[in-house]
Amino acid sequence: MGSNKCRLGTFIELRENTNDDLSYGVSDVRGVxxxxxxxxxxxxxxxxxxxxxxxxxxxxxxxxxxxxxxxSKFSIAYNDGSKPIICTEDYVVFRIKPECKKELSARWxxxxxxxxxxxxxVITNSWGSSTEFYNWEDVQAIELELPSYAIQQKYVNVYxxxxxxxxxxxxxxxxxxxxxxxxxxxxxxxxxxxTIGQYLIPCEQRNxxxxxxxxxxxxxxxxxxxxxxxxxxxxxxxSYKLFPPKAIAYVADTSRRxxxxxxxxxxxxxxxLVSSISTVFRTDENYLLPEYxxxxxxxxxxxxxxxxxxxxxxxxxxxxxxxxxxxxxxxDIAIQQDIVDIFKAYNTRKGIxxxxxxxxxxxxxxxxxxxxxEAQKTDEA
Numbered sequence: 209m210g211s212n213k214c215r216l217g218t219f220i221e222l223r224e225n226t227n228d229d230l231s232y233g234v235s236d237v238r239g240v241x242x243x244x245x246x247x248x249x250x251x252x253x254x255x256x257x258x259x260x261x262x263x264x265x266x267x268x269x270x271x272x273x274x275x276x277x278x279x280s281k282f283s284i285a286y287n288d289g290s291k292p293i294i295c296t297e298d299y300v301v302f303r304i305k306p307e308c309k310k311e312l313s314a315r316w317x318x319x320x321x322x323x324x325x326x327x328x329x330v331i332t333n334s335w336g337s338s339t340e341f342y343n344w345e346d347v348q349a350i351e352l353e354l355p356s357y358a359i360q361q362k363y364v365n366v367y368x369x370x371x372x373x374x375x376x377x378x379x380x381x382x383x384x385x386x387x388x389x390x391x392x393x394x395x396x397x398x399x400x401x402x403t404i405g406q407y408l409i410p411c412e413q414r415n416x417x418x419x420x421x422x423x424x425x426x427x428x429x430x431x432x433x434x435x436x437x438x439x440x441x442x443x444x445x446x447s448y449k450l451f452p453p454k455a456i457a458y459v460a461d462t463s464r465r466x467x468x469x470x471x472x473x474x475x476x477x478x479x480x481l482v483s484s485i486s487t488v489f490r491t492d493e494n495y496l497l498p499e500y501x502x503x504x505x506x507x508x509x510x511x512x513x514x515x516x517x518x519x520x521x522x523x524x525x526x527x528x529x530x531x532x533x534x535x536x537x538x539x540d541i542a543i544q545q546d547i548v549d550i551f552k553a554y555n556t557r558k559g560i561x562x563x564x565x566x567x568x569x570x571x572x573x574x575x576x577x578x579x580x581x582e583a584q585k586t587d588e589a
Contacts, residue, residue: 212356216317217348219308223301225263227294233258238293240272242281243569244322246293261294267314268303270295271347275331276340282330286318300344316360316579319367320352322572355583363579370571374564377557384554391547392503395537405532407496411488413450415481425451425480427459429468431506433480449488451480454498456505457488458531462515463524469514473502487528493541500544503551504536 234253238246264270264287271284287293295301304314320326334340354360424445426436433451451457451474458471474480482488491498504510513534518524538544 212354214354216350216352219304219312220302221305222344223268223303227261227263228259230259232294236294238295240270240283240285242279242283244285246285260297262299262301263292263294264301265292266290268301270299270301272298273300273341273343274339275334275342280331281327284321286314310357313360313364315364315367319572320576322569323576353580355579359579359583363575367575370568374561374568377561377564381558384550384557388547388550388554395539399537399539401535402538403532404534404536407492408532409490409492411455411490415445415448415450419481423481425482427457427470427472429470431471433472433474445481447484448481449484449486451482451488453477455488455490456498457482457486459486460525460527461523462518462526467515468511471505473498496538497544497548499548
């Protein structure tokens with residue numbers, strides 16, 4: 209037979225192993241996000257009794273049975289690592305029964321969970337008044353059309369190949385970042401710092417060329433140029449500033465942004481518009497590349513510097529004079545370009561890794577559907 213309609217509870221069993229001997233500590237604690245990934249916990253663990261935390265061994269699943277206020281997602285993950293992790297008592301841990309491992313592939317089951325249809329099913333079937341839950345008994349009651357193990361494994365192999373491709377891109381990211389940071393630290397030690405003001409050229413041109421609201425952009429604390437979130441209905445764009453290619457723009461007000469400066473670099477070929485409260489400037493590229501300058505602006509120490517050097521009573525600002533007083537090592541243009549090229553390679557690789565990661569999630573429903581349809585055709589033959 210190619211497929212078998214069954215209850216999931218036939219193949220899985222509850223696991224209730226706790227960290228009694230405290231073999232695992234705070235660094236081993238994980239949570240589950242709504243992307244169905246294990247992640248380092250953000251919870252304050254001071255005073256928590258880790259001996260009561262649950263063990264999740266490699267090959268086991270873990271889920272949070274609370275489904276309300278979770279973005280219409282069911283938080284469930286699979287420990288595909290080589291080491292156990294621990295999680296709080298709020299989670300439920302289970303595994304495929306040892307005697308069923310040749311009937312149900314753990315990776316196929318994870319793909320089954322990693323589908324929008326499954327999230328919708330769980331949210332629809334969650335219970336509770338102020339807080340909704342999807343419990344162990346509900347997981348056991350899930351009905352699925354299970355292809356033969358051979359068909360499951362065929363589609364799991366496709367998933368694994370895609371995952372390996374994504375991970376190969378991701379593994380090189382840390383090394384590239386280290387190389388870039390090492391270059392910058394070396395420059396700090398061996399290249400005299402210079403104030404950047406001598407290389408900055410203010411851009412004060414207003415929107416006298418009639419650009420529409422489609423060109424309005426905002427500046428984020430993550431140092432990105434973003435589509436504006438402001439309500440632009442009835443807003444005159446005449447006073448908005450032009451934000452040309454290869455220019456940098458920032459918001460001088462630092463008092464309401466969580467110790468982060470809103471700043472961005474226009475790396476597109478389009479001229480954008482930014483609010484009149486923004487400061488826009490270019491660099492003299494004979495001496496200072498804007499991409500090189502952005503490497504320093506994107507570092508945490510720049511945010512701390514800008515916050516410390518902001519002035520005002522009701523509103524603190526990092527004004528133009530303070531920006532011009534920033535000091536960084538300014539090496540030869542060729543050296544700047546080498547560092548920028550490494551960082552561009554890092555960003556390119558990071559972008560590909562993120563796209564592949566999204567593709568992995570998008571491919572799960574396709575692979576599950578494909579495996580079930582192949583099993584049905586086998587039954588009909």
